[in-house]
Amino acid sequence: MRIDELETPCVVIDLDRVEANLQRAQDYADKAGLRLRPHVKTHKLPRFALRQMELGAVGITCQKLGEAEAMADGGLRDIFLPYNILGAAKLDRLHALHGRVTLSVTADSAVTVAGYAARFTDAGHPLPVLVECDTGAGRCGVQDAAQVVALARQIAAAPGLVFRGLMTYPPRGGQQASDDWLAQAIAALADVGIGVDVVSSGGSPDLYKAAGLKVATEYRPGTYIYSDRMQVAFGHGMLADCALTVRTTVVSRPTATRAVLDAGSKALAADLCPSPGHGHIVEYPGAVITGLGEEHGHVDLSDCPTAPQIGEVVHVIPNHACVVSNLFDMVYLVQGGFVVAIETVTSRGRLT
Amino acid sequence: MRIDELETPCVVIDLDRVEANLQRAQDYADKAGLRLRPHVKTHKLPRFALRQMELGAVGITCQKLGEAEAMADGGLRDIFLPYNILGAAKLDRLHALHGRVTLSVTADSAVTVAGYAARFTDAGHPLPVLVECDTGAGRCGVQDAAQVVALARQIAAAPGLVFRGLMTYPPRGGQQASDDWLAQAIAALADVGIGVDVVSSGGSPDLYKAAGLKVATEYRPGTYIYSDRMQVAFGHGMLADCALTVRTTVVSRPTATRAVLDAGSKALAADLCPSPGHGHIVEYPGAVITGLGEEHGHVDLSDCPTAPQIGEVVHVIPNHACVVSNLFDMVYLVQGGFVVAIETVTSRGRLT
Numbered sequence: 290m291r292i293d294e295l296e297t298p299c300v301v302i303d304l305d306r307v308e309a310n311l312q313r314a315q316d317y318a319d320k321a322g323l324r325l326r327p328h329v330k331t332h333k334l335p336r337f338a339l340r341q342m343e344l345g346a347v348g349i350t351c352q353k354l355g356e357a358e359a360m361a362d363g364g365l366r367d368i369f370l371p372y373n374i375l376g377a378a379k380l381d382r383l384h385a386l387h388g389r390v391t392l393s394v395t396a397d398s399a400v401t402v403a404g405y406a407a408r409f410t411d412a413g414h415p416l417p418v419l420v421e422c423d424t425g426a427g428r429c430g431v432q433d434a435a436q437v438v439a440l441a442r443q444i445a446a447a448p449g450l451v452f453r454g455l456m457t458y459p460p461r462g463g464q465q466a467s468d469d470w471l472a473q474a475i476a477a478l479a480d481v482g483i484g485v486d487v488v489s490s491g492g493s494p495d496l497y498k499a500a501g502l503k504v505a506t507e508y509r510p511g512t513y514i515y516s517d518r519m520q521v522a523f524g525h526g527m528l529a530d531c532a533l534t535v536r537t538t539v540v541s542r543p544t545a546t547r548a549v550l551d552a553g554s555k556a557l558a559a560d561l562c563p564s565p566g567h568g569h570i571v572e573y574p575g576a577v578i579t580g581l582g583e584e585h586g587h588v589d590l591s592d593c594p595t596a597p598q599i600g601e602v603v604h605v606i607p608n609h610a611c612v613v614s615n616l617f618d619m620v621y622l623v624q625g626g627f628v629v630a631i632e633t634v635t636s637r638g639r640l641t
Numbered sequence: 642m643r644i645d646e647l648e649t650p651c652v653v654i655d656l657d658r659v660e661a662n663l664q665r666a667q668d669y670a671d672k673a674g675l676r677l678r679p680h681v682k683t684h685k686l687p688r689f690a691l692r693q694m695e696l697g698a699v700g701i702t703c704q705k706l707g708e709a710e711a712m713a714d715g716g717l718r719d720i721f722l723p724y725n726i727l728g729a730a731k732l733d734r735l736h737a738l739h740g741r742v743t744l745s746v747t748a749d750s751a752v753t754v755a756g757y758a759a760r761f762t763d764a765g766h767p768l769p770v771l772v773e774c775d776t777g778a779g780r781c782g783v784q785d786a787a788q789v790v791a792l793a794r795q796i797a798a799a800p801g802l803v804f805r806g807l808m809t810y811p812p813r814g815g816q817q818a819s820d821d822w823l824a825q826a827i828a829a830l831a832d833v834g835i836g837v838d839v840v841s842s843g844g845s846p847d848l849y850k851a852a853g854l855k856v857a858t859e860y861r862p863g864t865y866i867y868s869d870r871m872q873v874a875f876g877h878g879m880l881a882d883c884a885l886t887v888r889t890t891v892v893s894r895p896t897a898t899r900a901v902l903d904a905g906s907k908a909l910a911a912d913l914c915p916s917p918g919h920g921h922i923v924e925y926p927g928a929v930i931t932g933l934g935e936e937h938g939h940v941d942l943s944d945c946p947t948a949p950q951i952g953e954v955v956h957v958i959p960n961h962a963c964v965v966s967n968l969f970d971m972v973y974l975v976q977g978g979f980v981v982a983i984e985t986v987t988s989r990g991r992l993t
Contacts (some may be wrong), residue, residue, distance in 0.1 A: 541781040
């Protein structure tokens with residue numbers, strides 16, 4: 290099928306750009322001596338996760354249990370789930386998944402560790418647990434080295450658990466300070482005789498600065514596979530690297546300076562980024578998507594030398610590719626003007 | 642099943658509130674002499690669309706062809722699709738739908754009308770077309786009465802089409818000026834001998850002011866069925882009227898003033914509203930959801946006299962209920978602490 294036969298709006302993914310983005314990152318990580326454990330939240334496709342493994346990734350990262358289950362179904366065999374898994378129902382599912390794949394998780398509280406310890410009791414097949422550290426991003430994570438030590442001890446004391454190491458999502462631009470924070474925690478752990486196998490950092494924006502990290506052993510980039518307008522605004526690559534676009538039709542031209550697209554917040558998501566508007570229209574770089582209805586994108590053409598006609602199809606690089614993947618049941622993989630595969634987004638909507 | 646057995650995050654919908662919201666609006670419309678044609682984009686459930694019809698609606702409104710097809714599959718028989726439908730594939734689908742249900746559409750350009758006229762040629766079963774008017778909201782729509790007349794003539798001249806009337810989405814608070822705009826267009830049409838059957842206005846925020854409208858014959862409220870934080874901020878009802886909440890678990894308490902929920906932008910959507918943050922936590926009204934990761938909601942508890950514990954379940958009224966419906970494959974209908982039905986959101990993800 291030719292790309293121009295696709296109904297709009299739809300997601301098209303440029304396979305050559307995907308391959309270039311993956312290869313570039315793996316080459317960099319290999320040279321830097323960092324193991325890559327890509328975050329699949331961006332693409333949500335076993336096909337691409339398997340390709341990331343082929344290229345040299347040591348495993349994958351999933352952000353929800355349901356996402357991890359879908360990836361296990363898709364043939365992935367080493368999954369890191371950096372999330373506090375709580376509650377009997379989810380712990381049962383986690384236990385089942387632990388029987389299927391090489392699994393590791395995180396905890397940032399005694400409550401979470403106690404839940405794992407109660408459900409996982411087989412010392413012959415313990416669940417590896419990393420301690421999540423808030424190294425400045427203000428998300429989840431323990432706040433200091435003393436808390437790291439306390440949780441590591443609690444994990445080590447549980448027969449069915451094994452302390453694996455530390456995990457953080459560093460603040461953007463604060464990767465180095467984050468690494469220093471982790472180094473202090475590792476020293477504190479060493480003082481009490483606890484060793485650290487894995488130190489996991491992440492974030493696509495600072496991926497190509499990660500060679501300077503001293504203690505990180507693994508890196509979890511996610512968005513780098515597709516990139517998006519936000520990544521470019523953060524200094525990660527160029528618009529020409531962006532592999533995911535939303536194909537959309539101009540359905541209205543109410544005035545000389547206004548166009549309306551058939552892609553709204555249900556197709557582009559409402560996430561903002563440092564660049565103005567709700568996405569970059571490849572064919573009309575001066576256009577600004579000023580607003581989104583659910584099914585309409587409103588475009589200001591004031592700064593465009595030429596303007597699209599009603600019925601014309603354009604391509605939008607979204608502000609945030611990951612949330613767009615979550616909105617579409619299927620995506621089209623394209624190469625040289627042709628659709629070479631249609632992929633169901635198996636992990637889409639896995640909310641629990 | 643009891644509500645507290647549900648895994649989080651999930652959407653729970655309070656049936657008593659739904660019923661009260663629907664009944665209140667229908668009663669108001671009946672007294673005002675307005676026909677209701679509810680917009681189903683908010684709930685995306687045939688079950689509720691059928692209930693809206695039972696209560697007295699004259700039909701429903703859908704925003705995408707795929708949504709209309711799903712509603713037709715669900716038993717709805719009178720569907721208004723206020724969208725410029727363009728392209729051979731979509732016109733074929735529209736034609737098929739026209740054979741199944743009582744259908745009407747809109748156009749705001751000669752291009753759109755020409756597409757309808759070429760595909761619909763049966764004078765014995767013409768497609769009703771309304772002209773969409775931009776009465777100040779700056780979305781789709783023709784800009785003045787002369788354009789209305791030109792399009793109405795083009796529609797009337799096509800054997801397989803019939804001119805049905807005018808449609809607008811008025812700017813919030815500008816309902817009355819919008820009505821005046823439409824009155825002028827109706828007068829201009831009368832001057833050339835063209836009558837108007839239907840004048841369709843909409844918008845939940847101003848629903849309870851619609852009795853003052855002079856020319857509108859139909860009204861398309863959408864969000865009123867669930868309401869949400871944005872509606873309340875706009876003056877439509879109270880938080881206690883909101884029927885849709887996201888059940889979510891506190892998965893982390895990194896500091897005394899920070900909590901993290903297992904509901905992020907994939908559950909709550911990133912839409913903003915005049916109230917601060919990304920949703921209202923019913924159990925902790927002083928809490929502010931300051932940020933959303935995809936799978937985490939970050940909560941500032943500084944203004945809360947008490948704080949939730951790790952593992953505690955809370956309910957969030959989202960900023961925008963419609964986009965939340967689009968994120969979940971299924972929703973739980975609840976009454977008196979029990980789940981009374983599990984509904985698949987059949988129109989979710991219908992992007993084309």
